[in-house]
Amino acid sequence: MFGYNNGVIGGTIILPSFHAAFSLPAPSTPEYATITSTIVSLLQLGALVGSLLIFPLVRLSGRLPSLAIGSGLFAFGCLLQVFASGRLPYMYAGRFIGGIGLGCITVVVPMYISELSPPAIRGSLVGLYEINNQLSSLCGFFANYFVGVGVDPGTDRQWQIPIAMQVIPAGLLILAVIFILPESPLFLIQRGKIGKARIILSSIRGLPAEHRYITEEIELVASSLPQQPSGGKSRTINTILPLHLFRELLWRGNINRLIIGCLLMVGANTSGINGVNFYSPSIFRLIGFTSVNFLLLLSGFFAIAKTTGTFVGLFFFIDRFGRKFLLLISSTGIVLAFVYIGSFLTITHGSPAPGSIAGYFAMAAVYFYAVCHLYRLLPVFSVIHLPTY
DSSP states (O other), X not given: OHHHHHHHHHHHTTSHHHHHHHTOOOTTSHHHHHHHHHHHHHHHHHHHHHHHHHHHHHHHTOHXXXXXXXXXXXXXXXXXHHTOTTOHXXXXXXXXXXXXXXXXXXXXXXXXXXHHSOGGGHXXXXXXXXXXXXXXXXXXXXXHHHHHHHSOTTSTHHHHHHHHTTHHHHHHHHHHHHHTOOOOHHHXXXXXXXXXXXXXXXXXXXXXXXXXXXXXXXXXXXXXXXXXXXXXXXXXXXXXXXXXXXXXXXXXXXXXXXXXXXXXXXXXXXXXXXXXXXXXXXXXXXXXXXXXXXXXXXXXXXXXXXXXXXXXXXXXXHHHHOHHHHHHHHHHHHHHHHHHHHHHHHHTTTOOOTTOHHHXXXXXXXXXXXXXXXXXXXXXXXXXXXHHO
């Protein structure tokens, strides 16, 4: 859901049918920039709200209810967008509500994966989650291209189809929560349901319930939980807002890891990837390309560059060259790409001649940026966090 949404919205807002349905002003006007940036950014605002609100629920009710609520909110927000034809307030509301659901999902899904994964392959499974994000983003970019060339631009279906397709993964996740997925063993152990946690671990590990590996895994989790004090006096532990965990963050060693992890993710998310994701068609338009279908095709190749960078970096480079070296090289590449693109747009005053050689180099710089960023973000940040913590 997260990856597809990142890929789909930037192309949808430049489709001719979307412009006609919402009576958008010309792309060169400030009013157009205000409307489109509001459509894009409201989902990010909703995701921030959702990611903060989900923590009490995920600790109180478990991972599965949180996944179901997040998927339901995301699906409802998507449907509100689909049927918002001509009414921008409905589109805004749908983006915000969908963002709340997306924020819930992006918090709970990696947590759920890590809690069900054996420690030996936990990093690989989290890496696969990131790869799936890139593959779904690829689908989002090309969904716009295919409706752009295959659906009549005079009908609302052209922009409604790629938006509506977001409901499919949300619905599948709800069905999986109801019929397939088990509750997190960690949550069950925290609730004192050791027997049920043992049954689930036995099922997903493919081992007998009394196997030594299962017992050791349960004991390891149980030993990390707050213990009752000696003397026979019980102590009530706030499982919704566990203040003892915040105090532990200040311990020597923990605070260092926290700062490193936060700064890494701040660096990743302030290097422009979300903006380029959402506005890649508009960026290619600024570079000098004008055909809507060609802009969507170029955005599709941008998604291919990201996905390729993810696969190559994760499977071939990260273990051969190390995390730090790859981080330095890819960050240097990002700087060089932005310097060229910024210089090109400054020299041409944002109105370059169509089809110029310098414009094609700027297009290549966008792809180079995508590859460098994915070498850095997915293989390095997602993998380096696990051994850090």
